[in-house]
Amino acid sequence: MNDLTFYANRTVLITGGLGFIGSNLARRLVDLGARVTLVDSLIPDYGGNRFNIASYEDRLCVNLADVRDPHAMRALVQGQELLFNLAGQVSHIDSMTDPFSDLEINARAQLSILEACRHENPDIKVVYAGTRQQYGKPQYLPLDERHLQHPTDVNGVNKLAGEWYHIVYHTAYGLRTASLRLTNTYGPRQLMQHNRQGFIGWFIRLAVEGKEIQLYGDGRQLRDLNYVDDVVDAFLRVGVSDASNGQVYNLGGDMPVSLYDLAHLLVEIAGQGSVRLVPWPEERKRIDIGDVYSSYAALEASLGWRPTTSLRDGLARTVAYYREHWPHYWS
16 A cells, blocks of 8 residues: 555654654655654754754644653654654764664663553554665675674674564564664765764755865765665655565665766756865774665565656755755854
């Protein structure tokens, strides 16, 4: 079932709802007629931003709470038909400098959320945001769901644990849970204040500001990207489908692109900026994972999802958004 009219008048809770993907998902759900509640802690540097729901403030509810608070989560899940569980610490760098905060948010808090659902609302559907980072350095490409998970940082370990708590609660307790392993998502409402949450947002900011994008080595590392509207569509499809219960799916881009070609395309679209190749810093070279991109074949076969936004169109829309709204995203 992929009929999104399903969401009309449904009660939906989104953790991390003022963040990048959460806010885009919230806006789409409101447009579909859902009754949406957002949960966000607005922790600085994590991406929550009240401007992300501009013009939608009166059409949804916002609850400032931390997913690490089990009492808050027990109250919040009551009466909800769906939970899109997007709250998380997503910086790989921060996870290495502050591993215990990452553990609390990406692992322990996920157990609290699932316990809240089990005790207060066992009929709720829960869709979790996993990450391609769980796989670590690829043994083969494209990555599929059968690939060994061998994370290379604390964030990947904790995201893996968070995902598997969701799957265990399906098999052990019958909770209707599913997980999407996201790749590099980009688009409007992304955190742009710093470069610790992935390369693509930072590249876009540099292009919008007319600055230099620096690439390590020859810049030929391959990556795949998804425009945020396509990611939202994947979450919505999984949310309406009982066939997805207990399942894990990769997202992925249509075609991998080298960082070199991506940076030059961004500069072309922005009409300013530049690209420069620089030598690998030794500490970065040690942890580089080379080419990495994912297969979305399982999700396409199960729910008919595939990305529909071309890289050029998605980047053009994103550059246009930040050209207009940049003061709300960086100072």
